[in-house]
Amino acid sequence: MNQKYKFIILWMFPLFTSLVLQGLSFGWNRVVLGNALENFFTLLILLSILLLLTAKIRRIIQYLFYVLWTLSCLIETIYYYIFKANLSASSIYILLETNLAESKEFFEFYFNPSILIMVIGYLIFIILFFANGIALNIDVSNFKRKLLPFFTLILSVVFLLKTGYIQYNFAFLTLRSIKEYIIEYKEIDSFNIDKSIVDIKGFSFNDNLEKATFVLILGESTTRSRLSLYGYSRNTTPYLKSIQSNLKVYDDVISPNAFTIGSLRKVLTLNGLSDMNDFSIIQLMNQAGFKTFWISNQRPIGEYESLVTKIASASDVYQIKNTALDGSITPHDEVLIPLFEKALDDDAPLKFVVLHPLGTHMKYSDRYPESFQKFKGESPSNFKNVRAQQLSNDYDNAILYYDHFIEQIHKKLQVLEEPSYMIYFSDHGEEVFTDIDFAGHMDDNPTKSMYEIPFFLWTNSKFKNSKPLTSNLKSPYSVQYFMHSFSDLNKIKFEGFDSTKSIFSEDFRPHKRIIANDIDYDLYFENTSQNN
Incomplete structure (x- = not known):
């Protein structure tokens, strides 16, 4: 040739x-x-x-x-x-x-x-x-x-x-x-998002709390349709189901992005770091006089900081339990419990604790111990190939273990005498062979499961007496507006606070829910369902 x-x-x-x-x-x-x-x-x-x-x-x-x-x-x-x-x-x-x-x-x-x-x-x-x-x-x-x-x-x-x-x-x-x-x-560095205290314009904390313990659990890759708390056919959340009457469970909540950094950038700061006056939930609670704790089972990138680690580093106490070497199996989320107990025992009268477990992240079979391998055989997945069945079972088992993790956190909060709450939501959802023959999450090929997240709140009686909440349990909501809800929950106001964006307020009004930076979630999936 x-x-x-x-x-x-x-x-x-x-x-x-x-x-x-x-x-x-x-x-x-x-x-x-x-x-x-x-x-x-x-x-x-x-x-x-x-x-x-x-x-x-x-x-x-x-x-x-x-x-x-x-x-x-x-x-x-x-x-x-x-x-x-x-x-x-x-x-x-x-x-x-x-x-x-x-x-x-x-x-x-x-x-x-x-x-x-x-x-x-x-x-x-x-x-x-x-x-x-x-x-x-x-x-x-x-x-x-x-x-x-x-x-x-x-x-x-x-x-x-x-x-x-x-x-x-x-x-x-x-x-x-x-x-x-x-x-x-370079721009993120200029925002001072890792500084403990920043100038929050118009800040006011309208409470006379002498003692309080507030907890936020940031989930990972958990879609609400796989929780029995939300009607899933398998009993993946037995504990949450057992306390459902004491929870405010929100039915129609989504995340703004299908990957952690994209989502949490918008969720944990006021404006997604789009202007120099932005600040995070940690800086907000620092300003309110709380001792802040960030306890994580998510390993940093390495010598470089991610956006989330920079937000976390503004905490008074920042602890990473996941010290597995690259390539090693990461520890199960229960390793956070001793650190959480230590935070509860801290002498500070006002405490705000963020728990950032691995949850149901990616390799689902590594997220739970063998004793939680309950779901086997044929799963309720819409796809019946071997991979779909195996990963669906692994995912359900991971959620079962996650329910157990939340149970341990909740039971330790229940015995506290001061006003307390526990709020939970996931950074984004996960497609696990529900809408398409695929497991994972990405903005480039969106499905509802990648954005639909569980969102619930538990408060003890002393907190309920100090802060009446409007339910809005069925209202469409995006955690993109979480800073407004979070501030309202904690009786904090600042310049730019909008009570119509707080799911806990009687002023709440549904706002446009944007996903993947430029897609109207409700219009997109309404049109998708019509085309199908």
């Missing part, structure tokens, strides 16, 4: 293989076809650059280009295969916020023989390319012959930019995301 054709065929292998695999796994739609066009013009750009180089440099650089080209096609294809969506900037942003232990869990959770075959196949392409050692031997030494690759390069770049197909390009998305990530974290 002519060496030129052999060279071109080797370069085209990854492109056509990706097109076929993405089409088979994701469907032959405009996204897959758009990505194929992007890949084709990216290939033209790479080959044009090679042709503009001298023959000697070209022979070396072609190997680097081919490896990067093949690996980018592989990564895109695996992403399409797993998530049934195109790779996005938010996906890479999440990756940058992920520690090595979570990365290992992600790999174990999604890895299967099909992905292994893909990896081997693309590696074979690279081996074949290196084994053949073919160079692109086209003579473009004179000016006229350089015009064709030069204009091909320019036109390909213009095409990708003008059509918007560049949004599918892995290299472009990665570089843009890293740039935005660095800029954003």
Whole structure:
């Protein structure tokens, strides 16, 4: 075979293989076809650059280009295969916020023989390319012959930019995301979100409490439809069901994003860190004179701080119990109980404790001890394949254990004599083979289960007497407005407080619920259900 054709065929292998695999796994739609066009013009750009180089440099650089080209096609294809969506900037942003232990869990959770075959196949392409050692031997030494690759390069770049197909390009998305990530974290540093006290304009604390203990439990990846408290067919929350009459259980609450950082940025601060006067719930309670505790089973990224760790570090006491080495199995959430007991025993008269357990995060089977492996066999999942059944059972068992964890927290609060409350909600939901044949969460392919979260409040009699609450149990609500509800619950006011956004207020009015930054949740899923 002519060496030129052999060279071109080797370069085209990854492109056509990706097109076929993405089409088979994701469907032959405009996204897959758009990505194929992007890949084709990216290939033209790479080959044009090679042709503009001298023959000697070209022979070396072609190997680097081919490896990067093949690996980018592989990564895109695996992403399409797993998530049934195109790779996005938010996906890479999440990756940058992920520690090595979570990365290992992600790999174990999604890895299967099909992905292994893909990896081997693309590696074979690279081996074949290196084994053949073919160079692109086209003579473009004179000016006229350089015009064709030069204009091909320019036109390909213009095409990708003008059509918007560049949004599918892995290299472009990665570089843009890293740039935005660095800029954003420089901005976050300027907000002083990790400082204990900041200037909260118009702050007032309208209470004469002498002693109080308030607790917020931040859940992780828990969708409300899998709690028997919300009517699920399996008894996954026996304790919460047993105390249901003493809880305010809110039926229609969602999270603003389907990933932790995106959600908690909006939930734990007033304006999602969109202006310099923003502040967090920790800083709010510090200003009110509470001793604040943040007790976490979520391991930080490493040498870098995430947004959540910066918010947490403003606490008077910040403790991370999860010290597992990268790659180790993380401890179960009950390791937080001794630290919680220590916080309760603290001499401070006013205490606010945030518990941040792992909950039902990703590798569900690692979230509970063997003694909680109650649910086996056929699950109520809408999908009956082996993976769907296994992960559904694991998820239900994780929720059962989570119920046990909350039970231990609640029972320790019940014996307190001072005004106390326990409020719980999850950072986001989780798709577990309910709406689609998939387990996980992502903004790029939203389902209701990824946003629907449990939200409930327990108060003791002394707190009830000091703070009457309006129920609004059936009202649609997004925890994007949680700062207003939280402030209202604690009788705190500040400049910008809006009682119509407090689910606990008689002034409450439903506000537009935005998910994934720009989607109207209620309109989107109303239209989706009509189309189905």
